[in-house]
Amino acid sequence: MSMLLEVSGVSVSFDGFKAINNLSFAIGPAEMRAIIGPNGAGKTTFMDIVTGKTRPDEGRVIWGERNVSLLGMSEARIAREGVGRKFQKPTVFEDQTVLENLLMALRANRSPFAVMFYRSNRADLDRVEELASEIGLLESLARKSGELSHGQKQWLEIGMLLAQEPRLLLVDEPAAGMTPAEREHTTAILVEAAKTRAVVVVEHDMEFVRRLDCRVTVLHEGAVLAEGSLDHVTANSQVIDVYLGR
């Protein structure tokens, strides 16, 4: 199976501190992957590199069937290529309604002129309502998203991510601030999404990762420490030392 995303030999340092150190990572077009690792391991920085927010000092980031490099592209361009991202801290447009947030995220032509003449149609509204009911915000479509609870904002962001219909979902700590029932629901959504697209989940909660039931990559000091099934990596003595042992 050819890979959707291939990151190889990537390094990045901030003021001399190597946050990512010769990191290599690959994921297929319909695959779920969990990334675990202690705080400061470079998990968020890894997502910053893939989404174009941070330019690496060296290394390659190769995307898709045509093997294009993501490195020269702007954040917006990378997003249009099909990379969607959910941030660690939920970031939604607080002054806008849930409906407006979802409509903005909905997959469509992003050019200014197309957007200017866009008027919402039945099909799009149906899709938004479907998403909203999936994330439990159907009743809240007309509310300003700034009024939502922390957990609801997490949901809205997941909804926006799904609305984008990306080929690769990068999900940074989705379960933070959620109740056990909500976590279970999140797992279900992510597992469903991974049937048709690539999903990378960063998470601290081992129970959550276990339920995802997927390959796990352990990051430590900006490099891959171990990779394999959860049982495999948690049996690794190095992993126990740096992460689980604490």
Place this chain on the structure above:
Amino acid sequence: MSDSFLKRNPSVLIFLAVLALFVLAVTLLAEGAGAGVISTSFVKTLGKTLCLALVAVAMDLVWGYTGILSLGHFAFFGLGGYMIGMWLMYARTQAIVMSSLAEASIPATESEITDAIGNQIFGVVGSSEFPLIWIFADSLVLQLVLVVAVPGILALVFGWLAFRSRVTGVYLSILTQAMTLGLALYLFQNDSGLRGNNGLSGLQNLPGMDHVPQATLSIWFFWASAAALALGYLFAAWIVSGKFGSVLRGIRDNEARVRFLGYSVEGYKLFIFTVTAIIAGIAGALYYPQAGIINPAEIAPVASIYLAVWVAIGGRGRLYGAVIGAVFVSLVSSWFTGGQAPDVNLGFYTLKWVDWWLIVLGLSFVLVTLFAPRGIGGLVDLWSERRRPDRHGADLGPGAGALREKEASK
């Protein structure tokens, strides 16, 4: 623009109705067309005020909705004025020269006519040559094209350089101030080709319309200004009503997040910056024929700052707020600085409003920013029962121009 657009935006209908009533009332009361209660000079003041309201709407689009605090939009306004001023001055001078040469016994040659016009226009700056930039001045159509093209192209080039380098917040504001300062200083030079500090004058006379009294002309311009404001307002309301408006407000509050959704933030900023510069240019082209004169002092950096003050006092992020701010502040301002306001005798000191008005304006700006961030337009909320969210002081997003808690509504 279907009626569903107007139905979804009732404030647009209310605004247009108020504007129409205002135009009707002024027309009926004016010297030119009606009862003569309103003097011609006051009709001109009102017409100019409508142009200022239009440029304020543009400012609200770029700052209130997109979060780009441009402090240079009055430069575009002035450029629009200069572009129409060139034709007005050229065509009128040409008419005067022709009629005076017609009395001479020998018919004048083409070049003699051109020289005579040049002498008339550029005599004050010690020249009689037509600079290259006057090449289209004899054509109304071409100068009208320039009214749109010159501010548009300047904004496009400037915006492209600034936004591409991701200059935002205070730095962008400073850069726009530098632009308008640079332009004003350039125009102050005698060899700028636009008559240095003399500027262009006699613009109140429409060439070929000598038989029409100013009282009538003033009403025509008043109507044109009102029509431009109505169209500009409709356009602005339409543009911010749909998904495009969502993206603009998203950029204002959190532009990084908009990028990760796949929208080219730079492209949107460039678009809105350029379009508002064009609107400003059109407003200026209607304003200066009513003012009669334009000179480089008009585009001094502080003029663009006033523009931001109007929008802030009116309430940014709502189009009628910008209009209310511009109309209210500029009318009150011309009342105070025009000498109509009675001096206040404090016994030990006589308070002259001409001197003190700017201080009052500055103070009210500070007070509005601190205590009534939703501006005069916020009064509408009392009646429409829009409420403020309780966010414990948090802004609506991390952007430099993001809406503040006190500006937002539930």
